[in-house]
Amino acid sequence: MASPTTAKEGRQLSPFVSKSAAFTSSVLRTLGSILITMIGLLFITFLIGRVMPIDPVIAVLGERASKSAYDAMFIEMGLDKPLLVQFFYYLWDVAHGDFGISRLTARPVIDDVMRVFPATLELATLGTFIGVFIGVPLGVLAAVKRGTIIDQIIRVIALVGYSMPIFWLGLVGLLVFYGLLDWVGGPGRLGIFYVDLVPTVTGLILVDSALDGQWDVFRDAISHIVLPASLLGYYSLAYISRMTRSLMLEQLSAEYITTARVKGLSEWTVIWRHAFGNIKVPLITVIALSYAGLLEGSVLTEIIFSWPGIGSYITTALLSADMAAVLGGTVVVGLVFVCLNIFSDLLYKVFDPRAK
Amino acid sequence: MPNDSNNLIDVEDLWVKFPTRTGMFDAVRGVSFSLGKERLGIVGESGSGKSMTGRALLRLIRKPGIVTAKRMSLHGEDLMAKSERQMRKVRGQQISMVMQDPKFSLNPVMTIGEQIMEAYSLHAKGSKKAAKEKALEMLRAVSIRDPERVFRAYPHEMSGGMGQRVMIAMMLAPDPEILIADEPTSALDVSVQGQVLSIMDKLVEERGMGLILISHDLNLVSSFCDRVLIMYAGRIVETCRADQLQQAQHPYTRGLLNSLPRLDQPKRRLDVLQREASWRDASSVVDAS
Amino acid sequence: MNSLESSSESQPQSLREWLLSEAPTSRRQARMGSFYQGWLALKSNNLTMIGLGILLFLLFVALFAPVLAPADPFAQNLSNRLQPPGSEGHLLGTDSLGRDILSRLIYGSRITLYIVTLVALIAPVLGLFVGTVAGYLGGWVDSILMRITDIFLAFPRLVLALAFVAALGAGIENAVIAISLTAWPPYARIARAETLTIRRADYISAVQLQGAGPLRIISKHIWPLCISSLIVRVALDMAGIILAAAGLGFLGLGAQPPSPEWGAMISEGRKFLLDFWWVATIPGLAIFMVSLGFNLLGDGLRDVLDPKDSGDA
Numbered sequence: 001m002a003s004p005t006t007a008k009e010g011r012q013l014s015p016f017v018s019k020s021a022a023f024t025s026s027v028l029r030t031l032g033s034i035l036i037t038m039i040g041l042l043f044i045t046f047l048i049g050r051v052m053p054i055d056p057v058i059a060v061l062g063e064r065a066s067k068s069a070y071d072a073m074f075i076e077m078g079l080d081k082p083l084l085v086q087f088f089y090y091l092w093d094v095a096h097g098d099f100g101i102s103r104l105t106a107r108p109v110i111d112d113v114m115r116v117f118p119a120t121l122e123l124a125t126l127g128t129f130i131g132v133f134i135g136v137p138l139g140v141l142a143a144v145k146r147g148t149i150i151d152q153i154i155r156v157i158a159l160v161g162y163s164m165p166i167f168w169l170g171l172v173g174l175l176v177f178y179g180l181l182d183w184v185g186g187p188g189r190l191g192i193f194y195v196d197l198v199p200t201v202t203g204l205i206l207v208d209s210a211l212d213g214q215w216d217v218f219r220d221a222i223s224h225i226v227l228p229a230s231l232l233g234y235y236s237l238a239y240i241s242r243m244t245r246s247l248m249l250e251q252l253s254a255e256y257i258t259t260a261r262v263k264g265l266s267e268w269t270v271i272w273r274h275a276f277g278n279i280k281v282p283l284i285t286v287i288a289l290s291y292a293g294l295l296e297g298s299v300l301t302e303i304i305f306s307w308p309g310i311g312s313y314i315t316t317a318l319l320s321a322d323m324a325a326v327l328g329g330t331v332v333v334g335l336v337f338v339c340l341n342i343f344s345d346l347l348y349k350v351f352d353p354r355a356k
Numbered sequence: 357m358p359n360d361s362n363n364l365i366d367v368e369d370l371w372v373k374f375p376t377r378t379g380m381f382d383a384v385r386g387v388s389f390s391l392g393k394e395r396l397g398i399v400g401e402s403g404s405g406k407s408m409t410g411r412a413l414l415r416l417i418r419k420p421g422i423v424t425a426k427r428m429s430l431h432g433e434d435l436m437a438k439s440e441r442q443m444r445k446v447r448g449q450q451i452s453m454v455m456q457d458p459k460f461s462l463n464p465v466m467t468i469g470e471q472i473m474e475a476y477s478l479h480a481k482g483s484k485k486a487a488k489e490k491a492l493e494m495l496r497a498v499s500i501r502d503p504e505r506v507f508r509a510y511p512h513e514m515s516g517g518m519g520q521r522v523m524i525a526m527m528l529a530p531d532p533e534i535l536i537a538d539e540p541t542s543a544l545d546v547s548v549q550g551q552v553l554s555i556m557d558k559l560v561e562e563r564g565m566g567l568i569l570i571s572h573d574l575n576l577v578s579s580f581c582d583r584v585l586i587m588y589a590g591r592i593v594e595t596c597r598a599d600q601l602q603q604a605q606h607p608y609t610r611g612l613l614n615s616l617p618r619l620d621q622p623k624r625r626l627d628v629l630q631r632e633a634s635w636r637d638a639s640s641v642v643d644a645s
Numbered sequence: 646m647n648s649l650e651s652s653s654e655s656q657p658q659s660l661r662e663w664l665l666s667e668a669p670t671s672r673r674q675a676r677m678g679s680f681y682q683g684w685l686a687l688k689s690n691n692l693t694m695i696g697l698g699i700l701l702f703l704l705f706v707a708l709f710a711p712v713l714a715p716a717d718p719f720a721q722n723l724s725n726r727l728q729p730p731g732s733e734g735h736l737l738g739t740d741s742l743g744r745d746i747l748s749r750l751i752y753g754s755r756i757t758l759y760i761v762t763l764v765a766l767i768a769p770v771l772g773l774f775v776g777t778v779a780g781y782l783g784g785w786v787d788s789i790l791m792r793i794t795d796i797f798l799a800f801p802r803l804v805l806a807l808a809f810v811a812a813l814g815a816g817i818e819n820a821v822i823a824i825s826l827t828a829w830p831p832y833a834r835i836a837r838a839e840t841l842t843i844r845r846a847d848y849i850s851a852v853q854l855q856g857a858g859p860l861r862i863i864s865k866h867i868w869p870l871c872i873s874s875l876i877v878r879v880a881l882d883m884a885g886i887i888l889a890a891a892g893l894g895f896l897g898l899g900a901q902p903p904s905p906e907w908g909a910m911i912s913e914g915r916k917f918l919l920d921f922w923w924v925a926t927i928p929g930l931a932i933f934m935v936s937l938g939f940n941l942l943g944d945g946l947r948d949v950l951d952p953k954d955s956g957d958a
Contacts, residue, residue: 254460259463
């Protein structure tokens with residue numbers, strides 16, 4: 001058998017003739033897995049919807065409905081059918097984007113959710129940015145200076161970050177930076193003078209106002225988002241710095257780091273090109289999970305800052321017993337969560353040379 | 357102790373200590389030796405301090421380890437006095453080290469070519485093209501038949517023997533004078549060990565390098581090296597020429613020799629090494645080369 | 646056998662020597678010895694001791710609340726509302742209905758402890774059960790149970806808890822159930838991982854050959870070994886549980902007024918935040934301290950029980 005002289009020939013001669021075939025089948029399996037998880041998710045929300053003490057028929061018709069109207073609606077809503085069949089109707093609806101009508105806004109839940117989601121997205125994205133650009137270097141620093149006072153300080157900062165009730169920190173932040181110091185804008189995404197001045201393109205005010213060239217709106221939006229985003233950013237950096245530190249420590253005690261030093265490389269190169277280079281891929285997973293965590297954290301933060309995102313939407317719906325809206329919102333957040341998890345898994349498979 | 361200007365390395369009274377919760381642990385205790393353009397073997401069991409000695413030479417031992425020596429010089433220049441920055445020039449370019457297991461000692465997410473180029477470019481000026489040429493040349497020098505493919509490959513795609521050959525190629529790329537080989541064949545299959553050793557042999561010979569071979573394998577060291585140092589519990593207990601190993605005096609060395617099975621002197625039972633406390637407490641034998 | 650007298654030395658050993666003995670003469674001695682060594686390791690970490698101290702303080706306050714509280718936490722006094730901290734008879738001030746904040750804080754510790762204890766009992770036990778059964782029986786039972794676990798894990802915890810409380814109605818018990826339902830999956834995962842490792846051990850085969858059924862094997866041989874990982878995880882999780890409970894309380898979904906639950910107190914004080922900051926700020930400090938305590942303790946426990954995960958010296 002001739003020795004392969006190019007990588008391509010080598011691949012063709014290898015026993016696993018088509019590595020790409022194995023890759024495709026693993027992608028398909030992952031997609032199948034996502035589907036099952038999502039259906040399971042929907043099943044749970046569906047069950048929650050059926051457990052509620054509120055009679056769904058009365059929720060629609062009101063308490064004074066006559067018996068015949070009640071019976072008619074009962075059948076029309078499919079409540080006479082077995083639970084599993086109801087679930088399939090539910091799945092069918094969801095697949096078509098129909099999450100029902102919100103009792104509060106009298107609009108389709110899906111429309112409401114799409115309207116409020118960008119606000120949360122803006123917050124979570126900015127928060128994650130802060131978390132990554134501050135958290136990662138801090139984590140690397142803590143790992144490199146392990147055991148020193150710098151390491152202790154960074155770990156305490158992180159520790160405080162995830163021991164803090166985020167809604168409380170938000171209140172304190174508002175109190176100090178808005179109430180006392182007046183450095184930032186107050187609750188809400190924009191001051192009243194600036195609302196509705198910018199055409200909605202993406203729903204992300206920062207992007208839309210920049211696109212439209214309205215820089216005063218942009219500045220106002222920044223002053224309003226900086227506090228809640230910093231809050232979420234702090235939360236995020238607590239987690240990210242801890243994970244980065246732990247990943248770096250694992251790498252720094254590896255043999256190949258000694259090899260790099262033996263070559264005569266500067267410590268900076270050893271840390272960033274070699275050690276950090278090896279954690280880039282798991283770090284992606286960490287960041288994706290952190291982003292998901294921020295989506296969750298934004299629920300309470302949005303209430304404090306009167307931020308009209310999906311967290312506010314769900315909690316307002318909750319307090320008004322608007323089950324369709326609560327479930328719709330929960331499902332959407334859950335789906336995004338699942339997608340983020342799967343996305344990070346996929347990135348792992350694509351970028352880690354050992355997985356190829 | 358001869359201070360031969362022909363010597364590449366002179367070490368006098370090297371100590372390596374580690375503070376632990378239960379007191380100070382001395383890994384290397386007063387070791388002295390010198391190395392010329394020859395092959396020196398350091399033999400010992402696990403915990404004898406042989407690896408630490410090798411690493412101490414490259415000043416690789418970091419806090420909280422404490423390294424002291426009356427003298428540790430390369431070509432007469434004191435290595436202990438050098439700053440970290442100066443040591444980085446020494447590492448790779450003048451003294452290099454090959455480690456035990458290429459599975460762990462090669463960076464898993466960089467291609468082999470990148471790693472070799474990095475070792476070379478650090479100490480040589482030149483274009484990337486020149487570095488690539490050098491890398492391929494080194495791969496050929498270690499008898500890798502398809503250097504282009506290996507250049508593009510990742511470490512986990514290599515077998516143990518190939519990985520170790522890559523390691524040798526990488527460490528010899530900047531053309532050092534001295535190579536420290538720390539258990540270079542211990543992680544390899546017996547069938548491959550000979551191959552890797554012969555490559556190392558050829559290259560060290562061709563380039564006129566000094567070699568320090570650290571191993572627990574007495575047979576290997578005696579056949580490969582010119583001189584042997586035997587270490588136990590951080591001290592050198594005996595030094596001799598490799599061809600005179602069978603006439604070694606120290607009971608520890610004799611014990612090691614006797615515990616090896618031999619085809620020409622079959623025994624019903626192999627001797628078990630009995631250790632004496634006195635071996636630990638005696639001072640290091642000074643290497644008279 | 647009295648181990649204290651059975652030592653070979655002529656003098657009786659001190660308790661410490663007995664515990665640290667290298668050759669324990671009874672199982673009890675060996676077990677207590679390893680506990681003691683674990684305790685010594687824990688004690689050496691100052692931060693962990695601070696965490697433990699905080700939690701013991703919480704326990705103390707909760708137990709002796711009626712003795713420690715200067716006033717009745719429910720007693721309203723509208724003429725005395727919104728007094729700042731340091732006022733006459735009210736060390737931490739009063740809230741919007743004139744109730745003493747310090748007393749409410751002290752009684753609130755009981756609620757916090759109640760929630761934490763219940764969740765700490767329900768979630769890990771449920772997770773342990775699901776995880777060990779899945780790990781031991783394998784096959785389709787494993788696949789289904791793990792799929793269910795994954796689905797619950799796929800939900801953001803707070804959002805799912807919100808949905809549950811929406812369905813079940815507000816109230817402290819429902820909040821506990823909701824939080825437990827979102828908290829059990831990680832324990833199932835841990836328990837399953839441990840079970841898979843243990844399952845192949847020879848001594849399990851030995852017990853099987855002696856005729857032990859799955860239930861006996863799981864309960865007597867597998868559960869005890871999972872305990873240490875679970876304990877670490879519980880301690881680390883508790884901080885998050887407290888924050889979740891406080892969050893639910895803040896939304897009005899936990900203990901109902903006039904109950905002095907800390908999260909609800911923050912919510913009540915929110916309206917007056919800018920001018921009467923103490924009503925909302927002080928309960929939050931309490932939540933923070935307790936959460937911090939659990940985190941510190943959990944970190945320390947992990948360093949002692951699962952050292953390879955800690956990445957620390």
